[in-house]
Each structure stands twice: as structure tokens, then as C-alpha cells.
Amino acid sequence: MSTPSHVVVVGASAGGLSTAEALRRQGFTGRLTIVGAEPHPPYDRPPLSKQVLAGVWEPERARLRTEPALSAVDAQWCLGDPAVAFDAATRSVRTRSGTTVSGDAVVLATGAAPLRLPGSTDLAGVHVLRTLDDALGLRAALTEGRRLVVVGEGVLGAEVAATARTLGMSVTMVGPQPRPLAAQLGPLVSGLLADLHREHGVELALGHAVDGLVGRHGRVTGVRLAGGRVLPADVVVVAIGAAPATAWLQGSGVPVDDGVVCDSRCRAADGVYAVGDVARWHHPGLGTSVRLENRTNATEAAQVVAANVLGEDRAYAPVPHYWTDQFDAKIQVFGLPSATDEIAVVDGDPADRRFVVRCTRDGRVTGVIGWRMPKQTRLRRGEVADALAVVPTV
Numbered sequence: 001m002s003t004p005s006h007v008v009v010v011g012a013s014a015g016g017l018s019t020a021e022a023l024r025r026q027g028f029t030g031r032l033t034i035v036g037a038e039p040h041p042p043y044d045r046p047p048l049s050k051q052v053l054a055g056v057w058e059p060e061r062a063r064l065r066t067e068p069a070l071s072a073v074d075a076q077w078c079l080g081d082p083a084v085a086f087d088a089a090t091r092s093v094r095t096r097s098g099t100t101v102s103g104d105a106v107v108l109a110t111g112a113a114p115l116r117l118p119g120s121t122d123l124a125g126v127h128v129l130r131t132l133d134d135a136l137g138l139r140a141a142l143t144e145g146r147r148l149v150v151v152g153e154g155v156l157g158a159e160v161a162a163t164a165r166t167l168g169m170s171v172t173m174v175g176p177q178p179r180p181l182a183a184q185l186g187p188l189v190s191g192l193l194a195d196l197h198r199e200h201g202v203e204l205a206l207g208h209a210v211d212g213l214v215g216r217h218g219r220v221t222g223v224r225l226a227g228g229r230v231l232p233a234d235v236v237v238v239a240i241g242a243a244p245a246t247a248w249l250q251g252s253g254v255p256v257d258d259g260v261v262c263d264s265r266c267r268a269a270d271g272v273y274a275v276g277d278v279a280r281w282h283h284p285g286l287g288t289s290v291r292l293e294n295r296t297n298a299t300e301a302a303q304v305v306a307a308n309v310l311g312e313d314r315a316y317a318p319v320p321h322y323w324t325d326q327f328d329a330k331i332q333v334f335g336l337p338s339a340t341d342e343i344a345v346v347d348g349d350p351a352d353r354r355f356v357v358r359c360t361r362d363g364r365v366t367g368v369i370g371w372r373m374p375k376q377t378r379l380r381r382g383e384v385a386d387a388l389a390v391v392p393t394v
Helices: 014-025 067-072 134-145 155-164 182-199 295-309 373-378 381-388
Strands: 004-011 032-033 075-079 083-087 094-095 098-102 103-110 110-112 146-151 172-173 201-204 210-216 218-223 228-230 235-238 241-244 258-260 265-268 272-274 279-283 287-289 321-326 331-334 342-349 355-360 362-369
Touching: 004 014, 004 098, 014 032, 014 295, 103 295, 134 235, 146 155, 146 218, 146 228, 155 172, 155 182, 155 321, 182 201, 182 321, 182 331, 182 355, 210 331, 218 235, 258 265, 272 295, 295 321, 295 331, 331 373, 331 381, 342 362, 342 373, 362 373, 362 381, 373 381
Parallel strands: 004 032, 004 103, 032 075, 103 272, 146 172, 146 235, 172 201, 258 279
Antiparallel strands: 083 094, 094 098, 110 241, 210 218, 218 228, 265 272, 279 287, 321 331, 331 362, 342 355, 355 362
16 A cells, blocks of 8 residues: 555544654654543543542643643544544544545554443443543542442452541451452462451452442432342442443444454555554464553554555564552463463562563463562563564554
8 A cells, every 4th residue: 555645533532642642753754643542631540549539630631741741742632522433434533513525545443432330321320441531530529438349360450449437537448359340360370369458457358349339319329249148338439331332333345353354564454453441463473463552552553554564574573561550469460371381480489479470381481470670570571572572562
């Protein structure tokens, strides 16, 4: 494909902004249009469950770029006007306002939307956390309530529980896993994380499925577990995962299966690419398709997509990476370890809560997990890269 004269980026969060910036940095001088569902300029999502929720940061501090930096991108920004339809054949995007914009290349970066419990939208006091407005709404609710129940024991649920506890809330975390992040971190690390939450006063009602919400006069009063027990609550946060935002792509000609299905170049169709949480692409090192929901993936994929939009032929084969901050612990993960992997402590000591573990499966390194040892964890990243035969993308 020849160098495009007009690129349309659908999604104005980290993935979309990073794509636009990478295009300019790599020499693109044509028209650039960025369509965003939210009215806010691009902001960072990881602080929403921590600094913004705690009130330590005002919303402006979460912005990814200053106004001069955004102006330097030299793009037409169409914010607060979500895309509602797409035609891959003509690369045309239609927004809710009725505007249609077409490009020589289109990058889909619409992210994901939080999953909700049945009936949760009918009760006041039930929250999800995905957007800046979600965080501000939840922050206000936490100042008014006393008892919080977090439904979900993954990264987001555990971070919200930790933040709310530091604000003095009574916090209960509930979910089907036996420990926070058990499936991602394995018994040793998730066990220490459970201990950390208990030591800070979080009640763990884990290993239980949620049967539904309990309310009175239109407001939530509790969370009912499968066995019938009800956990009282003034505020409930539902953090049970997210689904890629692909409903607007129905009938578009773009393949969708738990995300926009892409090849190893993050290409979904001729002149159509996807980045970030919405993209499911073929990872050459893993030999399978993956979809990753984390900040690092969005920004790293953007560099490769920008290059491919401009005529290069680059595979995207990153070392998956995410981190989480809970209380005084920073936990970093490289690779895709699982709960059944064999582990070996390679730095530090879990008894001191400063350590790195290497995870292996059938003799092959699947990941490294670090707890309060960021430098040492990063140094071990190469072991995962070697196992994936990964060439750095940035």
C-alpha cells in the first residue's frame, strides 16, 4: 500500500494517542483525524484506581499530554462523538452525531468496556471503573459511604480495594478465585497478596461466586453470594473484567472474535489496523492469537502499527508486561505466567517481601514476577524474551 494521505484513528486513549504520535515521529505529514468517545483529552487509566480515586491527584494530573503537546500532533480531534458504524471496504467511520470520516488507513483503538452484573444498572451505589468520570463518581461515593464490597479479585478489583481501605472504608473483596490474582500470579505470590490485604484490614470473601445484588428503594444494600450469604454494602464496585468494544463494528467487514482479529502486523483488513485492548493479534513468539488489556501493550503496539501504516512490514511480538501497585507493594509481571507453572525464587526472599520468581512450564520460561524489586525484575525480562524469540519493538 502506498503512503496514506489521511489516517483516521478511532479511539483517543493511550493506544490512539500513541499511534498518532508515532505516525508523526516516523515522518507522516498527511491528514490525521482522531475520533474519541469521551469529551476529555487523552488521559492515563492506571492512576484512576489509585491516585485519582484516592483524591491524591486531581483529574488534570492524569492527562497524558499538555495542550501544546496535543497541538503538536497536528490532528483534527473529534472528541465526545463515539464511532457507531464502520465500513472496511471504504474505510469510512460514522459517528453518533452523523459525521462520516474516511481515510486511506484506519486504526481501531476503541479499547474495552467493563462487564456488569445483571440488574446493576438499576441500583444506585453500584459502580464500574473504566473512565475518568467513573473514577470521579466512585470517589464521591466513597466519601459518603462506609461499607464497600468489591466484586472481582483481579488487578482492578484488588487495586480499588487497597485504595478504598487507605481512605478508611470498610472493604470486602469477593470473587471465585481463592486469592487475589490467583490465576495470574500463582499460589505463592497471590498468597502473599492475600496476606497483605488482610493485614491492612480488607475482608476477603474469596472462593465464592456472586449470585446477585440486593437493594432497597432503588439503592444497593448488599451483595448476595451463591450460598445465600449477603455482604452488606453502601457502595459496590463491579470489577469482573471487560469486553472489547466491538459492537459498533457489526457488519463492517472486520473480523471480530473477542476483539478485532488481526494478523501478526496488527492488520485486520486492507488498510485497517487495531491496537490496544480491542485488538486480538497473532503473536509470532507465542504461536497463537492473544488479546492483552494493559497500558504497555497499547503504547508498544502503536509503534508497530504506525510503521506498518507507513509501508513497513513489522510483526508485533512483545514481551507481555503489566504492573500493579497495592498498598506498599509494586508487583511487576513479564510474560504470561499461570497458576500451574513451576516457580523458582531467583532474587530476594519472599519472607522479606522483596523478591523475583521465574515461572516455567515444561522447562520453558513463561514469565517473571517481581515484588518490590523493579530493577531486578526488568533485568530478568530477557529470559522471557529469549523464550519467545522476541525482537524488541521499541
